[in-house]
Amino acid sequence: MxxxxxxxxxxxxxxxxxxxxxxxxxxxxxxxxxxxxxxxxxxxxxxxxxxxxxxxxxxxxxxxxxxxxxxxxxxxxxxxxxxxxxxxxxxxxxxxxxxxxxxxxxxxxxxxxxxxxxxxxxxxxxxxxxxxxxxxxxxxxxxxxxxxxxxxxxxxxxxxxxxxxxxxxxxxxxxxxxxxxxxxxxxxxxxxxxxxxxxxxxxxxxxxxxxxxSPKPLVELTQGKCTTRRFVFDASRIAALKSKAASASVPNPTRVEVVSALIWKCTMEASRSKLGSIRPSLWCQAVNMRKRSGQAFTENLLGNFVWYLAAITVESEVDIQSLVAKFRKCKDDFKGKYRNGLTAEDAYQTIKESGNVLAKEGIDNYSCTSWCWFPFYETNFGWGKPSWVSVRSFQLKDTVLLMDAIDGNGIEASMSFLEEDMAIVESNQELLAYASLNPSVI
The missing domain is CATH 3.30.559.10 (Chloramphenicol acetyltransferase-like domain)
Known part of the structure; x- marks a missing residue:
């Protein structure tokens, strides 16, 4: 501009x-x-x-x-x-x-x-x-x-x-x-x-x-010198990525699973490149609990009704198939654990355990939210539907937000990392093989 x-x-x-x-x-x-x-x-x-x-x-x-x-x-x-x-x-x-x-x-x-x-x-x-x-x-x-x-x-x-x-x-x-x-x-x-x-x-x-x-927030948001990049995965590249990520344990991975797995893999490689060693990596994904509560009245509940699942890996070498399998197992375990909904005691205990994990040094923590399937592109105030829907940069360390592309099949990923980490991630050739860095909207 x-x-x-x-x-x-x-x-x-x-x-x-x-x-x-x-x-x-x-x-x-x-x-x-x-x-x-x-x-x-x-x-x-x-x-x-x-x-x-x-x-x-x-x-x-x-x-x-x-x-x-x-x-x-x-x-x-x-x-x-x-x-x-x-x-x-x-x-x-x-x-x-x-x-x-x-x-x-x-x-x-x-x-x-x-x-x-x-x-x-x-x-x-x-x-x-x-x-x-x-x-x-x-x-x-x-x-x-x-x-x-x-x-x-x-x-x-x-x-x-x-x-x-x-x-x-x-x-x-x-x-x-x-x-x-x-x-x-x-x-x-x-x-x-x-x-x-x-x-x-x-x-x-x-x-x-x-x-x-308490006036002091429960979670301190780490901002630091972060930078945000927009990556767009079009439908054809997601199809190719799904084919690569499919395995006997997950024959039909979802587009959110494969895109999340690829981004997670790239962040782990960036961490290893910067530090010269491998350390545990945690990927935290927000989950809409409205249809998982065991209560009919929560399906249209307004306010905040999300919880989180967390996948962790300590392997020195990872591939897309193994990470997608890890995501799927984590989701299945989550569904099993909260089969009858998330109880208050479950929530309190998870917060306590999360605090202990986040307080540990030597663990990379990434947070991802998916807005895919929300019909933002259907928003017509009387002058037609939007040509582009975007989220402004959160500028929060190690956060990823996924949204539908305008065709409903692709995905736009807004990724915020520390500047030195982003420099490594945005030049990752595997990522660039499946995603375009900030392409034109039109």
Whole structure:
């Protein structure tokens, strides 16, 4: 991108729910699963090109006003159902649903949207967002922040920061689906909206713990001098990778399994190259527990309802087949262990054991989250579906986030490592044989 790239804030306001939150819903207690989530914002940006792709005339300002009006009115209506997003975070205890509202920012960008899509720049994306990932509500004043960026060509990028204390990827996806459906005018009833009572329901299974109310976070997020790279695995290369990874024990590996295994293998090789020796490596993967709880009411539960499985290897030499087999066994063991759901005691014990592992020196720890299968590319506010959906860099050490590519078959991987580790990983020839480093979106 040009060094002249500029994002100018032209308007700010607070959007409140169109109807006040009823008195009996004024407070949502955090569950244990909410409490252990770090206080960060989850960042997502959706790009909507102007398909005419031409300089606009004097009606540009009126089009901006029209789109903003639709987005603000539909957001206000949606917040009546996702009311905690318009509330206030009471430190690691509850959400006060006081209808203070969400931040809504309009910005003007002095370039064409295609300039960004042709040459994506993860560092540049931060200017399209209303807040830094590591911010807190005490700093921003809101649990939900939206910045609508209008480009010279008429294209638009909607960037959203949602507090992780209120929402995981499932909840985020439900919120965006509902908001866009209201904007599109396809909802005449609340059939597509999740009933308000679904917020806070996890407390009955996972009561909050007083020791987690300490101002000091349970988990310190390591940032350091990290750098983020975007790798895209297209469908044909994933098919080839699946063929390579298949074995007698796992004849049909999933695309998430093979992509995760390849990235894990590359990180282990980078660690060995840097340190000159092999040490244990832990890969931690987030798991949506809504259909694994043993309770029917959790299938559409809003808030945070994820847990983690961890695969570890100490082998000096690994290949894709063995790592995929390790992933599959770990998943099968996880399903067996939590056949009847994750109990509160299971959760407390896992946190204790994880703390002991993470405290040990000489172990490489990697964290991966998969957003594959969430329908972000179906998000139509009335101007078509997005041409690109991306997550802003978390800049957190040794983290990987996987998302569907636009065709639903490929995978985009956002990888953050220390600069010296990334220099090794991004030049790994096996990785580059199956993934493209930051290719054009269009």
């Amino acid at each position: 040009s060094t002249d790239f500029k994002v100018e804030i032209i308007h700010k306001e607070t959007i409140t729910p169109s109807s006040p939150t009823p008195p009996h819903l004024k407070s949502v207690n955090l569950s244990f699963l909410d409490q252990v989530i770090p206080e960060v914002y989850v960042p997502l940006v959706l790009f909507y090109p102007n398909h005419a792709d031409q300089e606009l005339n004097s009606d540009h300002q009126s089009l901006i006003a029209e789109k903003s009006s639709i987005l603000k009115a539909s957001l206000s209506e949606t917040l009546t159902h996702f009311y905690p997003l318009a509330g206030e975070f009471q430190y690691n205890d509850s959400i006060c649903c006081d209808d203070r509202g969400a931040s809504f920012i309009e910005a003007r960008v002095n370039c064409r949207i295609l300039d960004i899509l042709k040459s994506p720049d993860t560092e540049m994306l931060k200017y399209l967002f209303p807040a830094a990932v590591e911010s807190t509500q005490a700093l921003t004043g809101h649990l939900l922040l939206v910045q609508v960026n209008f480009f010279e060509c008429g294209g638009m990028a909607i960037a959203i920061n949602i507090s992780h204390k209120v929402a995981d990827a499932f909840t985020f996806s439900r919120f965006i689906k509902s908001w866009s459906a209201v904007a599109l005018g396809s909802i005449s009833t609340t059939d597509h909206l999740v009933l308000p009572a679904k917020f806070g329901a996890a407390v009955s299974l996972y009561p909050p713990q007083d020791f987690l109310n």
